[in-house]
Amino acid sequence: MAVPDYNETVLDHYENPRNIGRLEAADGVGTAGNPDDGDFLRLAIRVEDDRLVEVRFQTFGCPAAIAAGSMATELLTGKSIEDAHLFRNHDVVEALGGLPEGKEQCSVLAEQALREALAALPGA
Amino acid sequence: MRPWLETEFGNAASSGHDWGHRAGAAVERARDSVARFLGVKPGEVIFTAGATEADNLAVKGGARAARAAGKGEHLVTTAIEHHAVLESVEALEREGFTSTVVYPGADGIVPPEAIADAIEDDTVLVSVMAANGEIGTLQPVAEIGALCRERGVLFHSDATQMIGKLPFDASLCDLASVSAHKFHGPKGVGALTVRDGVEIEPLFSGGGQERGLRSGTLNVPGIVGLGAVCDLRSKEMEAEAVRVRALRDRLWGGIRERIPEAHLNGSLEHRLPGNLNVSFARCDGEALLTALRGFALSTGSACQSGVTEPSAVLLALDVPPNLARGSLRFGLGGGNTEAEIDALLGALAPAVERLRALAPEPA
Numbered sequence: 001m002a003v004p005d006y007n008e009t010v011l012d013h014y015e016n017p018r019n020i021g022r023l024e025a026a027d028g029v030g031t032a033g034n035p036d037d038g039d040f041l042r043l044a045i046r047v048e049d050d051r052l053v054e055v056r057f058q059t060f061g062c063p064a065a066i067a068a069g070s071m072a073t074e075l076l077t078g079k080s081i082e083d084a085h086l087f088r089n090h091d092v093v094e095a096l097g098g099l100p101e102g103k104e105q106c107s108v109l110a111e112q113a114l115r116e117a118l119a120a121l122p123g124a
Numbered sequence: 125m126r127p128w129l130e131t132e133f134g135n136a137a138s139s140g141h142d143w144g145h146r147a148g149a150a151v152e153r154a155r156d157s158v159a160r161f162l163g164v165k166p167g168e169v170i171f172t173a174g175a176t177e178a179d180n181l182a183v184k185g186g187a188r189a190a191r192a193a194g195k196g197e198h199l200v201t202t203a204i205e206h207h208a209v210l211e212s213v214e215a216l217e218r219e220g221f222t223s224t225v226v227y228p229g230a231d232g233i234v235p236p237e238a239i240a241d242a243i244e245d246d247t248v249l250v251s252v253m254a255a256n257g258e259i260g261t262l263q264p265v266a267e268i269g270a271l272c273r274e275r276g277v278l279f280h281s282d283a284t285q286m287i288g289k290l291p292f293d294a295s296l297c298d299l300a301s302v303s304a305h306k307f308h309g310p311k312g313v314g315a316l317t318v319r320d321g322v323e324i325e326p327l328f329s330g331g332g333q334e335r336g337l338r339s340g341t342l343n344v345p346g347i348v349g350l351g352a353v354c355d356l357r358s359k360e361m362e363a364e365a366v367r368v369r370a371l372r373d374r375l376w377g378g379i380r381e382r383i384p385e386a387h388l389n390g391s392l393e394h395r396l397p398g399n400l401n402v403s404f405a406r407c408d409g410e411a412l413l414t415a416l417r418g419f420a421l422s423t424g425s426a427c428q429s430g431v432t433e434p435s436a437v438l439l440a441l442d443v444p445p446n447l448a449r450g451s452l453r454f455g456l457g458g459g460n461t462e463a464e465i466d467a468l469l470g471a472l473a474p475a476v477e478r479l480r481a482l483a484p485e486p487a
Contacts, residue, residue: 003410003413003414003417004410006414011414014411014414015415017482020481020482031484035484036445036446037445037446038445039408040483040484042484058482058483058484059482059483059484060406060408060482060483060484061408061411062408062410062411063410063411063414065408066411066482
């Protein structure tokens with residue numbers, strides 16, 4: 001198959017993903033997808049004063065999944081827990097300036113992993 | 125080809141005037157060239173609009189004629205065939221035929237014994253490709269051809285990926301499909317070789333061209349181009365195969381040296397000279413392609429709507445889905461150079477390393 005037509009923002013986040021890796025002092029960790037058969041994303045958050053002060057991700061996926069994970073961490077850093085609950089994968093797609101047809105769904109893993117991470121927060 | 129596009133507009137089927145006569149003679153010269161290149165008689169070459177048509181004509185035409193002759197209605201093919209063959213078999217199933225799909229071994233080669241086991245009393249046709257385009261593996265056409273002849277079953281081989289890259293003897297088959305554009309010829313033209321005495325039903329009704337097996341006005345410029353490329357390849361092919369194989373081996377050697385957990389898909393020994401197909405563990409094929417978008421590569425896996433579908437050919441070889449999705453196909457040709465191979469290696473190794481660093485550690 002050919003490479004889909006990704007825009008510059010997507011390619012930038014794919015080539016230089018932000019906030020990659022594990023978070024040693026994570027308050028909540030969530031995963032989405034299937035590590036054995038398909039795309040997989042792991043999102044870790046650290047919270048101070050009801051705000052997400054650090055967000056990191058790791059993923060095994062296509063360029064759209066990598067770029068979406070990266071953009072999600074940028075959008076989420078600094079958000080209040082309350083605002084983080086309102087976060088949708090649509091926000092990521094919009095911030096990336098759109099994804100090629102059929103690729104929007106690749107951004108959904110970040111939202112799913114975030115829900116799990118938020119639910120794992122102490123006192124959630 | 126140019127005269128036949130610019131000044132010579134004769135219809136090869138109209139021998140009543142000079143223009144038609146010249147076009148007809150040019151088609152026959154091309155037929156001689158194709159026949160010589162493939163080791164068959166000129167009368168055994170039927171021109172088509174490409175290998176898809178040739179595959180359809182062979183599989184559907186061969187099966188329908190055999191059933192009409194009361195020979196049965198069972199077909200044998202393999203899991204790694206081109207869609208033109210697989211979907212022709214499916215279409216025949218809707219007409220009441222049954223089929224057995226044979227799987228290759230882990231080396232990407234279909235064992236002749238597995239074909240022998242799949243042939244039943246009412247089997248009328250076996251279709252096994254000469255070489256697989258994705259993993260490059262060469263199939264035992266001579267052995268399968270011999271056993272089909274012994275059992276009185278028609279043998280078709282889609283030789284599209286093989287012809288022009290390695291010597292191919294179409295006389296080993298009852299029916300063999302050819303595509304011109306797969307070996308630097310024009311697009312939209314191909315041929316089916318039909319061994320003397322083999323009965324097939326035509327797909328098209330009409331003017332009865334090509335011994336009645338392929339009605340329709342002949343594509344004179346395309347056919348002339350196919351003939352010319354056969355003449356050309358018969359001179360260059362073997363030396364080029366040696367050169368391309370050396371480039372391919374340089375690439376595989378470099379990958380093995382520089383990239384851990386890189387798995388070759390398919391036999392290295394029984395393989396098209398310019399093909400390399402490698403799975404990189406913990407990498408996504410499309411992500412690799414994107415990192416290497418300055419190079420003309422492909423992956424068999426496709427991610428749509430967040431679901432990655434690994435290559436059906438690799439899954440047929442029992443490659444685990446997570447490894448299959450990280451596969452790249454490298455197709456090398458006569459125009460490639462050692463410097464290009466080295467540049468590719470220089471980009472590939474860090475791309476694999478980078479993608480692996482993004483992935484969660486294996487549990």
